[in-house]
Amino acid sequence: EPEVTQTPSHQVTQMGQEVILRCVPISNHLYFYWYRQILGQKVEFLVSFYNNEISEKSEIFDDQFSVERPDGSNFTLKIRSTKLEDSAMYFCASTAGRNYGYTFGSGTRLTVV
């Protein structure tokens, strides 16, 4: 069964450092997403990406965040200057369209110290 692949599985970084989280969505999917889940809280939408551009972003997705699809397969989330409150599980997801489910990757646990 096709999978969404995320790397790394766990990233520890110092406050103020930049991190890049990587995702390889399912190859025939068109819509890509980043979600995050702070421990014990709900899964929150960060950003959606379609046709090589951001289609929507949440209030959480401020100027410190950016996304990129540098080639035909990778989809990255960059946090420029991490804060303690960025510590969370970050999930990448992709879907073929509105009548299909979203497939989530296994997540990257980001710990900012």
Add this chain to the structure above:
Amino acid sequence: QKEVEQNSGPLSVPEGAIASLNCTYSDRGSQSFFWYRQYSGKSPELIMFIYSNGDKEDGRFTAQLNKASQYVSLLIRDSQPSDSATYLCAALLIQGAQKLVFGQGTRLTINP
């Protein structure tokens, strides 16, 4: 604010019984509804989705949708200890870009 609400539980059900999980949503423009299962420390795993009023069955799982009441439910028949997890309800919003909006999840424990 487009909300999806779930009872956070925990919901405790004996093995072999029916587990019933409920969800309400505030945005009448929501098109489809998804149930995900999430084990502790893991990613959400799609169980099933529904977009028409009524029932949809898939094995031991039945999703129910009532758009007039803005209510979605998931029934798990013959509950197994391996069904113990947090169940996430999500609504698909399509105003602008499409995105899933999640409820806070219901923690389900199946007791052997």
